[in-house]
Amino acid sequence: MTADSPRPTLVLVYQRTSLPWVFESAQRAGIDLVLVPRPDEAVSADRLPPAVVDLLRLDVEGDPAGALDALRRRHEANAFQGVVTLYDPAVPFVAEAAELLGLPGIGRDAALGAQDKRVMRERLAAAGLNVPGFVRLDDPADWEKAARLAFPVVVKPAHGFSSLGVTKAETPQSLKSVVDEVWQTSANKLGRTDGLVVEEYLDGPEFAVESLAQGGDVRVLAIGYKGDPQGPHFEEGVYRAPAALPDAVQESVRREVVAAHRALGITDGPTHTELRLRGGETPYLLEMGARIGGSGVSHYIASGVTGIDFAAQALRIAAGTATEPLGSGPSPTPVAAAANYIVPCGGSGRITAIHGLAELRDDPRVDHVVQMLFPGDVVRPYPDFTGYPAFVLSRHADTAEAEEFHRFLEQSIRIDYTDDTVDTVDTDDTEDTDHEGQA
Structure with a gap:
């Protein structure tokens, strides 16, 4: 001041x-x-x-x-x-x-x-946390180093965000072409390729965790369901919180997330964590971002579920004015459900029309319709990541109601394309820093 x-x-x-x-x-x-x-x-x-x-x-x-x-x-x-x-x-x-x-x-x-997935994997493994088999590739010519992993595997840029370049390779025979493709996609989008991570594919549903750290204490605020994406490119879909998980599984997730903060040295500020539950029970971190996820969407989710002003507290920590210790106890009791429906691209080409969004702006369940892609924008095919067409953020009495609403949106929102992409232009790349199905 x-x-x-x-x-x-x-x-x-x-x-x-x-x-x-x-x-x-x-x-x-x-x-x-x-x-x-x-x-x-x-x-x-x-x-x-x-x-x-x-x-x-x-x-x-x-x-x-x-x-x-x-x-x-x-x-x-x-x-x-x-x-x-x-x-x-x-x-x-x-x-x-x-x-x-x-x-x-x-x-x-x-x-x-928190930003280099190669370093993150190494530090989580060194701390004894649940980590899939992985190999770091600093050159695409070294792809054979990853052929010893259990397949299928997932290839992703070390410094990628959202679904950029994330691609599943089903067999060792397909690995080289996938590595080359992801390397080139990363170079085109990021202007550089510092390296890749190849890791064993984790089956099981995906979840996101919103947390705040202060002075080394970590408070998990909300755990949300992110779907069960199978690949090969893991396009974002849904985010509904609180997740319907048994108490013992929630505690296992909380312990793993808190331990990951210590392993990565994140002692202060917000984090957005993506993980999968192998076998529906054992948490394996995909990644942890040292920020509020989804350019603020994670604030909407965590605040809607807990009633806590997530972003305000994160900003107070950043300014050095946070006075109330967070403590590291159990997550706050949910007061409601919050959801984000991430409109899928559903194809590629030049967008000619997006149907079903305008009607949602007057829906009492919807707080925000955040549109990032519009008619005339060009959506490139995966593994490139053009951006999310739109977010539909809504509040509900419980997650069952949110799931029903998302089924309705799946049927009512549609994007039309033409293959006329001669004058390709870059479009919005609002990111969620998350991985398979991912911030």
């Missing part, structure tokens, strides 16, 4: 203004935000989201050194209390910035473990 303003200020990196929750939570928490806009999003200084007091334009991905220097100069001229992001690729930058400026954060080493 400065002498001019008693309110703490955070720099918020690469948050889309169309996803409102973090801005609204900052306003409720009495925190000012300096927004670093995404390069592909036009943000007007005279029409700022709630809590945003200024814009700071940085090229975080193209010129990280220059962005760090600009952030340092801004801090020297007008101090802020923390740096945060909900955008997974920016997590290492934010951690480095906070460390260099002496601000609260997880540090560069923890950020590396």
Whole structure:
């Protein structure tokens, strides 16, 4: 805080203004935000989201050194209390910035473990957690190293997000072509390929876990069902919470997630964890993101289930103003159900029409329809990841009601395509940092 303003200020990196929750939570928490806009999003200084007091334009991905220097100069001229992001690729930058400026954060080493899937797997295995057989590939020519794994396997970019490039290889004979394809997809989308992870496919339903860490204590807020995707490309589908799991399985999930925080060194801030229950009982982490998942969707889910302002508490931790210890006890008792229906691409080509979304905006069960793809946008075939067409976020009395609503949406929403893709353009890549069926 400065002498001019008693309110703490955070720099918020690469948050889309169309996803409102973090801005609204900052306003409720009495925190000012300096927004670093995404390069592909036009943000007007005279029409700022709630809590945003200024814009700071940085090229975080193209010129990280220059962005760090600009952030340092801004801090020297007008101090802020923390740096945060909900955008997974920016997590290492934010951690480095906070460390260099002496601000609260997880540090560069923890950020590396949370963002590089190769390092994450190695650290989880070293801590004795449930980890599938895996091999790291630093060059596609080394694909034969992974042929010794039990098949099928899943190949994914070390620094990928959402479903980008994630592909299942059923047999050793198909592994080389899958590795080559994922490597190229990653290079095209991310502008680089630092490496891949090949890991044994985990059968069993998928779940997401929303947690908050403070001073090393971890509180699991909500566990949600994410479907049972079989591949080969694991397109996102649903997220419904609270998950209908036996108490013993929920406790097993909670223990594994808390232990993963320790293994990765994540002591403060929000996390979004993806896992599968092998045999329906044993949790195996797919990945843990050191951020609020889904660019804020995880806040909507966790807050809807628990009544806790998830993003507000995460922002207080980032600003160093959180005063109430979280404790590490059982998850809060659910007060309602919350759900996200991720409209599937259902094909590829140029979108000509999206049916069924407009009618939902007046549905009393629906709080938000967040549309990212529109007629005229081009959806590339998997394993490339163009983006999610839309999120339909809703609240319900229980998860059974949410499941029934999602069955209705499956029948009522449809996307039409044409194969006229000569003038291909990039479209929104709102991400959820999650893996098979995944933040």
